[in-house]
Amino acid sequence: MRDVFDALLDTVFPPACIACEAWLPADSPGAFCSSCHDEIQLVRPPFCPRCGRPYRHDWQADHLCGGCLLQPPAFSMARSWGCYPRESDVTHPLRQVIHRFKYGRQASLGKPLGRLMAQACQPWEPASGFDLIIPVPLHPRRLRWRGFNQSVLLGREVGRAWRIPIDPFILTRKTETAPQSTLSLRERGPNVRGAFVIAPGRAVARMGVLLVDDIYTSGATLNECTRVLLRAGAGEVRALTLARTVS
Numbered sequence: 458m459r460d461v462f463d464a465l466l467d468t469v470f471p472p473a474c475i476a477c478e479a480w481l482p483a484d485s486p487g488a489f490c491s492s493c494h495d496e497i498q499l500v501r502p503p504f505c506p507r508c509g510r511p512y513r514h515d516w517q518a519d520h521l522c523g524g525c526l527l528q529p530p531a532f533s534m535a536r537s538w539g540c541y542p543r544e545s546d547v548t549h550p551l552r553q554v555i556h557r558f559k560y561g562r563q564a565s566l567g568k569p570l571g572r573l574m575a576q577a578c579q580p581w582e583p584a585s586g587f588d589l590i591i592p593v594p595l596h597p598r599r600l601r602w603r604g605f606n607q608s609v610l611l612g613r614e615v616g617r618a619w620r621i622p623i624d625p626f627i628l629t630r631k632t633e634t635a636p637q638s639t640l641s642l643r644e645r646g647p648n649v650r651g652a653f654v655i656a657p658g659r660a661v662a663r664m665g666v667l668l669v670d671d672i673y674t675s676g677a678t679l680n681e682c683t684r685v686l687l688r689a690g691a692g693e694v695r696a697l698t699l700a701r702t703v704s
């Protein structure tokens with residue numbers, strides 16, 4: 458029923474690029490027009506099989522990155538749809554759209570962005586082995602400011618596409634931490650340590666969990682959430698983000 462309604466809406470309001478608002482052809486596969494899409498660097502192999510960090514040169518084979526060799530993350534695997542543009546690249550379509558989503562509080566972007574995320578990991582056979590999607594929680598104060606948790610909106614679309622239930626109430630953020638983006642990479646781990654707890658009475662024992670967040674930067678937030686879930690008995694935790702920084 459929902460699909461019929463969506464199709465009807467598309468006829469009345471033809472879909473537009475979520476970045477530049479150019480009209481999209483009816484058979485357009487994605488949310489971005491082709492010229493905006495061309496500017497976005499997708500995360501593709503070769504990459505680190507653990508944290509999903511892509512390597513610049515096509516001739517390299519997949520191999521663990523230095524960070525994962527030195528200090529393996531708690532999650533077994535992380536993947537992302539696109540590379541997050543550099544700070545200086547302020548007009549980049551992906552940066553603009555994520556900014557409007559998170560700071561312009563444009564909740565309607567959750568759906569097209571979540572669909573892109575769901576497409577991101579086809580070779581990963583994403584639907585296998587997951588019992589539950591858990592979005593990275595926001596502190597209630599930030600949730601009140603934004604009016605929605607961007608990770609819940611993204612996770613909902615991934616769950617719809619892959620037919621995995623989502624539970625945004627299992628994991629909660631008990632302390633308000635400084636935004637990771639304001640800290641150095643070294644400060645990010647300690648900043649989120651102890652920030653998350655499992656809600657009383659919720660169980661994750663032996664479950665295959667897919668953690669969903671908007672941006673992977675240092676991996677510290679996803680790592681801390683994973684530690685809490687594994688301590689509560691989760692079987693395996695993998696992570697999926699819309700974008701990831703590539704340093």
Ligand SMILES: [Zn+2]
Binds near residue numbers: 489491
């Ligand atoms: Zn565009």
Ligand SMILES: [Zn+2]
Binds near residue numbers: 505508523524525526
């Ligand atoms: Zn790695």
